[in-house]
Amino acid sequence: MAKRVLVVDDAIFMRNMIKDIFSSGGFEVVGEAANGLEAVEKYKELKPDLTTMDIVMPFKSGIEATREIVKHDTNAVVIMCSALGQESLVMEAIEAGAADFIVKPFRAEDVLAVVKKVVGEA
Amino acid sequence: MPVDMSKYLSLFVTEATEHLESLGRDLVELEKTGGTASIDSMFRHAHSVKGMAASMGFEVAATLAHRVEDLVDAVRSDASLLDRELVDLLLSTTDTLLSQVRAAAEGQPPEDSGPIERQLSERLARITGRSPSPTKVAQATARPSAPPVPPAAPKAPAPAEKENPQERDAGLGLPPRFGLKVRIAQSCAVPGVRAFLVHKRLSGLGNVFDLKPALEDLKAGRIPDGLVSLELETSAGEAGVRGALGNISEVEVLSLKPVVFTAPSPPAPMPSPESAKVVGHEAARTVRVRTELLDYFLDTAGELLLATARIREVGKALPARSQPSLDEAVDRLHGLVKDLHDKVMKARMTPLSVITDRLPRAARDIARRRERDVDLVVTGADIELDRAILDDLADPLLHLLRNCIDHGIESPEERAAQKKGARGRVLVSVRRARDRVVVEIEDDGRGMDPEKLKAAALARGLITAEVAGRLSDAEAYTLCCLPGVSTARDVSEISGRGVGMDAVKRAVESVGGTLEIESERGRGTRFILKLPLTVAVVNLLLVAVGEEIFGLPIAKVIGAVEAEAGTLSRSREAALLPYAGSLLPVHPMADLLGIPDLPRVGPRPFVVMEAESGRVALAVDRLLGQEEVVLKALSRPLDLVPGLSGVTILGTGRPVFILDVPRLLAA
Numbered sequence: 001m002a003k004r005v006l007v008v009d010d011a012i013f014m015r016n017m018i019k020d021i022f023s024s025g026g027f028e029v030v031g032e033a034a035n036g037l038e039a040v041e042k043y044k045e046l047k048p049d050l051t052t053m054d055i056v057m058p059f060k061s062g063i064e065a066t067r068e069i070v071k072h073d074t075n076a077v078v079i080m081c082s083a084l085g086q087e088s089l090v091m092e093a094i095e096a097g098a099a100d101f102i103v104k105p106f107r108a109e110d111v112l113a114v115v116k117k118v119v120g121e122a
Numbered sequence: 123m124p125v126d127m128s129k130y131l132s133l134f135v136t137e138a139t140e141h142l143e144s145l146g147r148d149l150v151e152l153e154k155t156g157g158t159a160s161i162d163s164m165f166r167h168a169h170s171v172k173g174m175a176a177s178m179g180f181e182v183a184a185t186l187a188h189r190v191e192d193l194v195d196a197v198r199s200d201a202s203l204l205d206r207e208l209v210d211l212l213l214s215t216t217d218t219l220l221s222q223v224r225a226a227a228e229g230q231p232p233e234d235s236g237p238i239e240r241q242l243s244e245r246l247a248r249i250t251g252r253s254p255s256p257t258k259v260a261q262a263t264a265r266p267s268a269p270p271v272p273p274a275a276p277k278a279p280a281p282a283e284k285e286n287p288q289e290r291d292a293g294l295g296l297p298p299r300f301g302l303k304v305r306i307a308q309s310c311a312v313p314g315v316r317a318f319l320v321h322k323r324l325s326g327l328g329n330v331f332d333l334k335p336a337l338e339d340l341k342a343g344r345i346p347d348g349l350v351s352l353e354l355e356t357s358a359g360e361a362g363v364r365g366a367l368g369n370i371s372e373v374e375v376l377s378l379k380p381v382v383f384t385a386p387s388p389p390a391p392m393p394s395p396e397s398a399k400v401v402g403h404e405a406a407r408t409v410r411v412r413t414e415l416l417d418y419f420l421d422t423a424g425e426l427l428l429a430t431a432r433i434r435e436v437g438k439a440l441p442a443r444s445q446p447s448l449d450e451a452v453d454r455l456h457g458l459v460k461d462l463h464d465k466v467m468k469a470r471m472t473p474l475s476v477i478t479d480r481l482p483r484a485a486r487d488i489a490r491r492r493e494r495d496v497d498l499v500v501t502g503a504d505i506e507l508d509r510a511i512l513d514d515l516a517d518p519l520l521h522l523l524r525n526c527i528d529h530g531i532e533s534p535e536e537r538a539a540q541k542k543g544a545r546g547r548v549l550v551s552v553r554r555a556r557d558r559v560v561v562e563i564e565d566d567g568r569g570m571d572p573e574k575l576k577a578a579a580l581a582r583g584l585i586t587a588e589v590a591g592r593l594s595d596a597e598a599y600t601l602c603c604l605p606g607v608s609t610a611r612d613v614s615e616i617s618g619r620g621v622g623m624d625a626v627k628r629a630v631e632s633v634g635g636t637l638e639i640e641s642e643r644g645r646g647t648r649f650i651l652k653l654p655l656t657v658a659v660v661n662l663l664l665v666a667v668g669e670e671i672f673g674l675p676i677a678k679v680i681g682a683v684e685a686e687a688g689t690l691s692r693s694r695e696a697a698l699l700p701y702a703g704s705l706l707p708v709h710p711m712a713d714l715l716g717i718p719d720l721p722r723v724g725p726r727p728f729v730v731m732e733a734e735s736g737r738v739a740l741a742v743d744r745l746l747g748q749e750e751v752v753l754k755a756l757s758r759p760l761d762l763v764p765g766l767s768g769v770t771i772l773g774t775g776r777p778v779f780i781l782d783v784p785r786l787l788a789a
Contacts, residue, residue, distance in 0.1 A: 010166070011141075012410075013133045013174050056169050082312075083173055084258050085191075090315045091341060094322050100370060101319070103311045105177040105259060114371040 002028040003119055006048040008039040008065065009081065010057045017106065018052055018081070025112040026121075036060025043069045043076065050119050051078045053098070055089050063093045070097030077119055081106075127178055134174050135227040136410070138183075139220060141167040143479065145190070146216045150482045153209045154497070161201075165194045171219065172257070181259040182232045182239075183222045188257040189242035190215055196249045203249060211241055213483070258311070297328055297357040299381040306348035307372040314343030316372050317350050323366045328356030353381060413509060416470050423463040424752035430456045431773035463752075467508065467656055474552050474561070475503035477516040481523055481550060488527045495534055495545040496527055502552035507559055508656040511633045515561075515653070518626040522563045522649050523548060525623070530567030530647050540644065542566065557655060564648040570641040572598035579604055585735070597736065599639040599647075603627040604734065631784065632767065634660060634677055636732075660753050662770070662780060664746035665729060668717040671746065673770065673780040678732050682745055684725040699728055699739040706730060710741040714765070714786050733784045740783065753780065764789035 005027045009015045012034075019029045031046045033039040037059045043051060051069065053062040066078045080101040082090045090101050100118050102111050145167040148160040172187035190212060197204045215238055222232040246254050304320060306313045317340045324330055331353040335345055356363065360378060367375055430452065437448045478500045485498040507515075531537075531546030538544060549564045572595040579585045579601045585593075593601075603623045630637045635653035654660075654677065662673035663682070683701060691698040691705055698705035708728065712719035720743060728739040751770035760766060765786030766779050 011137055011170050011174060013130060013137045014170075014177070016133060017130060017177060056166050058163070058166065082315075083169070083176075084311060085188075085255065087312050087315050087341075087343070090312070091318045094315070094319050101312075101315060104173045105179075117369045117371045119369075 002026055003049040004028050004030045004046070006031045006033065006039070006042055006046055006051040008033045008036075008042075008052060008057070008062065009054040010034050011054075014054065014081070018111070021106065021108045021111050022115075024108060025115070027115075036062060036065035039065040040068045040072070044072060047073070049077065050115060051076065052081055052102075053078050053093070054081050055086055055093060063089065063096050066093050066098050067096040079115060079118065130178065131226065133410075134178050135223055138171050138174055138223045141171050142216050142220050142223065145171075146213060146483045147479055149209055149212055149216070150486050152204065153206070153486075154482075161194060161198045165191060165198065168194055176257060176259045178226070179259055180222070180226055180232065181257070182235055183219055183226070184259050185257040186215055186219055186222075186235055186239060186242070189239065189246060189254060190219075192246050192254055193242065193249070196246070208245065211238075211245060214238060215242060297355050298359075299331075299353055299355045300360065300363060301351075301353050301377070301379050301381050302363065303349065303351045303376040303378075304367065305374045305376055306345060306350065307374065308348060310348070310372040312343070313345050313348060314341050316370075317341075317343075317345055319370055320350065320367065320373055321352075323370060324352070324354050324356075324363070327358040327362060327366055328354055330354055349376075411469075416466070416509070419466045420463075420470060421754075423459065423466045424754065426459045427456075427463055427752050428771045428773075430459050432771075432775050435773040435775065467659075470509050470656075471506035472509045472512050473504050473506050474512065474559075477512055477519055478503040478550060478552070480516075481519070484520055485523060485527060485548060488524055489531075489546075492528060493533065494527055494531050496531055496548055497545050498523075498548045498550065500550045500552075503550075505552045505554055505559055506655075507653060511635075511653055511656070514629050514633050515651075518629045518651075519550075519561070519563070521623075521626050523550070525649075526563060526565035526567065526647065530565035530569075532568050536568075555652070559653045559655060561651040561653065562648055563651075564646060566646040569643040569645055570599055570602065570639075570647055571643060572641075575599065575601040589735075596640070599641050600637075602639070603637065628785075631678075632782075634675060636677070659750055660768075660780070662749050662751050662778075663729065664749055664778065665711070665727075665740075665742040666744040666746055667711045667715060667742050668720055670715070670717060671772075671776065671778050672711070672715075673749075673751065673778050674729060674731065674740075674783065675767075675780065676748060678783065680730040680732060680737060682727055682729050683739075684727050686725045699730075701728075701730055701737070701739065704737075706737050706739040708739045708741055709787065712741075712743075714740075731783050733787050738783070738787065751778075 005022050007015050007018050007022070007029055009018065009032075015032050015034075019032070022029050027050070030048055031042045033042045035057045039051070039053065039062070040060070053066055055062040057065075062080060066080070069076045069078055076097070077099045078093075078097065080090055080093045080098045081104065082093075082101050083104040090098075093101070100114055102114050145164055148164040148167065152160045152164070168187050168191040172184050172191055175181075175184035175187055193208070193212065197208075215235075218233060218235050218238055222235065225232050243254050302324070306316050306320075310316050321330065321333065321337065321340065333340070333352045334350065339345070340350065354363065358366070360380070363378060364375065367373055433455070434449075434452045437445070437452060440448060481500060482498050485496055488494075489496040526548045527546070531548070532540065532542070534544045537546065547566045549562070551562045551564070553560050572593075575598050576585070576590040576593060580587060580590050582604075584604050585601070603626070627637045630651055630653070633653065635651055638650040638652070639647065640650065641647040660673075661676040663676050663679050665672055665674060681701070683699070685699060689700070690708060691700060693705075697708040699708050700706075710719055711717075722743070727742055727745050729742060729745070730737055730739050749772070751772075753768045753770055756763075756766060756769055760769070765782055767782035767785075768780045769777055770780065771777050
């Protein structure tokens with residue numbers, strides 16, 4: 001069974017792009033969330049194998065959401081979607097329990113390489 | 123795996139535009155309130171635009187957004203940096219970005235933003251004392267073919283595989299210590315973060331000693347040749363350490379050797395694979411639909427309603443025994459179609475905020491140009507209207523706002539002399555009143571002078587002295603909606619751009635609404651727009667004129683009376699109908715429409731309606747009743763005929779034109 005992914009980003013644009021990348025890599029995107037609050041809810045509901053998490057989002061940041069998700073499920077695999085210039089935020093997210101990170105702008109092969117390292121093949 | 127970015131373009135355009143518009147609003151809000159609440163949101167908007175533009179390979183836009191992000195970030199730590207000049211700069215940048223997004227949408231090269239980028243960089247350099255960092259952009263369009271996917275990394279051991287029974291059985295004594303050397307890949311964009319992740323992952327396994335470079339240098343990315351060495355005391359075993367590092371990208375393990383050999387102890391309890399299956403994930407709760415598609419749905423649902431009415435009409439010719447079953451079927455069909463139509467209408471409802479959100483920015487710009495201090499307050503913007511109405515309302519609303527600031531709000535000095543607060547106030551309030559939405563735009567400025575309006579209308583020959591003498595103040599205010607009447611001493615750059623109050627009134631009425639004006643000298647002016655929730659369904663009064671049938675929008679009908687020709691008063695040649703204590707000018711519909719007037723005896727019906735210059739009585743031949751119909755827009759060349767506002771099709775299959783009486787009278 002394909003690995004199940006939850007995509008969290010406040011931009012539909014980014015979500016679509018990330019979704020396409022995962023689909024092309026043989027993953028199954030099972031849910032999306034547009035902010036940290038929704039991310040935590042969706043995580044609890046969907047129990048994905050992998051969650052991609054934007055950092056800067058309304059209502060609740062990706063870091064806070066990651067902290068809550070990892071607290072809820074210590075085996076949660078959360079991969080931060082970051083941009084250059086966000087190094088300290090990514091480190092904060094890693095402290096909060098993020099498993100890895102990818103740096104925008106995304107290239108499909110880079111994203112899949114990082115993800116496959118973390119969770120194995122799709 | 124080259125990514126075709128073109129399919130993301132429309133989404134990019136929509137979302138980037140939304141972010142940029144919000145950014146502009148936040149800036150205006152921030153300047154006004156001076157609070158810090160919107161800074162985070164501004165940062166987010168700039169950040170999102172940067173990310174999207176970079177992903178699309180739009181380097182110029184990404185760089186601009188990056189600068190904005192940096193400046194907002196600087197403001198975040200020191201709010202005093204945000205002066206008027208910076209707000210101006212950020213707003214112009216937002217405008218430039220918007221036009222670049224539009225250019226991208228049209229496949230045009232971006233507007234040159236070199237000068238503004240330099241301004242941003244200078245400002246940034248002044249604030250932060252260093253030159254801005256470059257913006258990384260995807261080469262999505264330029265890259266001919268993407269490099270191959272790197273050879274699959276040695277497969278990360280799945281959790282279960284880490285559980286090596288031999289290692290587990292041998293656990294005794296202190297945890298063993300390993301010497302470890304890794305290299306962060308040269309290609310890594312953020313080696314500091316990568317190294318930090320390595321450190322974090324290893325700290326999770328045990329205790330780290332002798333870290334080189336030191337953690338602070340590591341985090342800052344100061345890692346010579348990407349080399350990191352450390353000792354790790356862990357009971358995870360060599361396989362555990364390799365496993366932990368094996369699933370981190372861009373890290374190569376150069377050496378891993380036990381410092382003191384001891385058989386490893388069992389690893390931490392293993393996770394149980396998540397077996398909970400979620401049946402059918404919940405789809406996103408909302409989707410974006412192109413407005414053209416919504417228009418098409420509405421049009422088709424409207425056609426279905428008309429077609430259903432036609433079936434009912436045709437069925438009347440069938441033998442009586444087949445009537446009940448046909449009626450039943452048609453009733454059912456009608457119910458379904460009506461429901462569908464309602465749902466489509468509902469889907470088209472859009473909050474007024476779509477247009478009112480632009481007002482604060484506009485108010486700021488107008489006020490600055492006119493050197494006024496104005497506070498704009500918008501309430502009730504979450505109330506929804508049919509998008510078609512909203513589309514037609516955007517410009518009129520903006521014009522009324524300009525009008526309030528340009529002509530209403532006095533200069534600060536003048537206000538001080540009037541013992542008013544130095545800052546003027548424009549209030550835009552929206553509320554529901556039964557099946558209408560009422561939008562009021564109100565200023566606390568100097569108010570309108572009815573005498574000046576009358577004089578202006580007289581001077582342009584739009585009214586006679588006699589009419590001017592009869593007009594109440596309330597009626598006089600509506601004179602400003604006649605073309606060419608303006609009491610502003612000068613035609614300002616802002617209000618005098620061809621969209622006069624006459625255009626506002628026409629726009630409001632074309633969607634089936636009304637415009638009222640209240641004013642008090644020295645206290646201010648209030649424009650009241652009463653709008654239908656939707657344009658697609660209108661209530662018509664059907665009238666017969668000769669052999670023809672026409673529809674008059676009920677919203678504009680004041681009443682209907684029957685009168686004998688002999689009871690009409692005459693003023694010179696014009697017939698006047700006594701109605702509710704006044705005499706209304708009579709217009710025979712047949713004349714207006716160029717239809718032969720039938721000779722008649724006895725009383726005839728008159729429809730009293732609101733027109734530009736007040737009430738009028740329209741002489742018709744018969745009143746046929748009221749009907750709720752689905753309005754269809756006219757296509758060329760019929761839309762050019764003045765006085766026709768639309769068409770509908772009756773159940774009989776007969777097309778009926780809907781008349782725009784004020785324009786018919788003006789034609």
